[in-house]
Ligand SMILES: Nc1ncnc2c1ncn2[C@@H]1O[C@H](COP(=O)(O)OP(=O)(O)OP(=O)(O)O)[C@@H](O)[C@H]1O
């Protein structure tokens with residue numbers, strides 16, 4: 001099983017949106033996916049408003065509940081969700097403390113391993129605490145790069161943290177930076193994208209970019225991935241399918257990785 005940590009130094013850059021929509025797109029592509037929320041603020045649960053309240057990941061950690069009793073199934077057989085679940089505000093600190101050393105996250109990885117091909121971890125912002133624990137158990141990290149000033153500073157911080165984790169013996173790789181909330185009509189936003197393309201190696205930036213689009217607000221209001229906003233999914237949903245395809249190739253899950261040349265158009 002591949003574990004994808006969705007991480008960023010800054011808050012509000014689109015981690016939960018990327019984690020949810022990428023996980024859904026991977027499942028649509030036939031991968032067996034569990035999306036788990038490790039953020040004590042419960043971003044995934046907030047984005048999926050019709051999710052029934054339950055013990056969730058908090059119950060899994062605090063009460064040692066079995067994984068299958070806390071996972072919520074979706075209408076897509078390949079896609080399950082583990083929301084943060086019911087947790088009192090005063091208990092979030094204690095829960096976060098239990099996640100830092102990574103033991104509970106390692107238990108999640110070993111319980112999920114036999115059933116899923118990909119575990120997507122949504123994380124709190126910052127490269128400390130729970131997020132560091134999540135990075136330690138990740139195969140690869142994906143970092144949304146919000147196309148706004150300061151994004152590049154966050155990117156270099158992530159590269160430093162990855163280097164430090166690798167020096168400790170972690171084997172995680174950089175799945176890539178995914179430019180998001182890109183506004184092609186705004187010079188500052190475009191400037192950040194140009195900087196990312198010129199300053200970061202091509203191999204670490206997704207070719208796919210996600211635009212700033214009010215449909216994401218509508219989707220989180222409706223409590224669904226953007227691909228489920230209507231029976232005819234909006235074009236931005238296809239961008240997540242494309243990002244999912246790129247990610248599969250980056251983490252070694254592409255079905256046919258070898259370039260065997262052009263396929264004839266005519267019989
Ligand atoms: N591409 C986009 N276009 C427009 N709005 C977006 C886009 N991506 C995310 N948003 C909106 O931006 C807000 C922040 O996104 P999100 O919650 O995914 O960020 P986050 O990094 O998970 O935040 P936090 O650090 O608080 O967990 C949300 O209201 C979300 O709907």
Ligand SMILES: [Mg+2]
Pocket residue numbers: 015016017039043044122123
């Ligand atoms: Mg979030």
